[in-house]
Amino acid sequence: MTTDMVVALSRQAIETALFLALPMLGVSLVVGVIISVLQAATQIQEMTLTFVPKILSMFIALLIAFPWMMDKMLNFTRELLMNIPTYIR
Known part of the structure; x- marks a missing residue:
């Protein structure tokens, strides 16, 4: 296994992890912004209001x-x- 293969495999693993986290992080961002705007408009500063x-x-x-x-x-x-034989050469 060469250094280039390790870098490519690591890059692919990180990209996959980021793609898997994207839906939850995106929804959390949108909900957080909406709740923050509502808190700013109503001046309610309750921590559980954002968390739940x-x-x-x-x-x-x-x-x-x-x-x-x-x-x-x-x-x-x-x-x-499937690529394990390629990696161990």
Whole structure:
């Protein structure tokens, strides 16, 4: 296994991890901005007001995006396992 192969495999693993985190992080960002605007408009500064909607929205996003995420993880794992003979040479 050459240095280039290790770098390419690491890059692919990091890209896959970022793509898998993207739906939850995006939903959390949007919900956080909306809640912050509502808090600024109403001047309610309660910490649980931001925490609970973010957690619930991330859970819903996870439920919706889970089939896509599982497909991405399976494809990455399948490609990794199929290329093991190439990696050990």
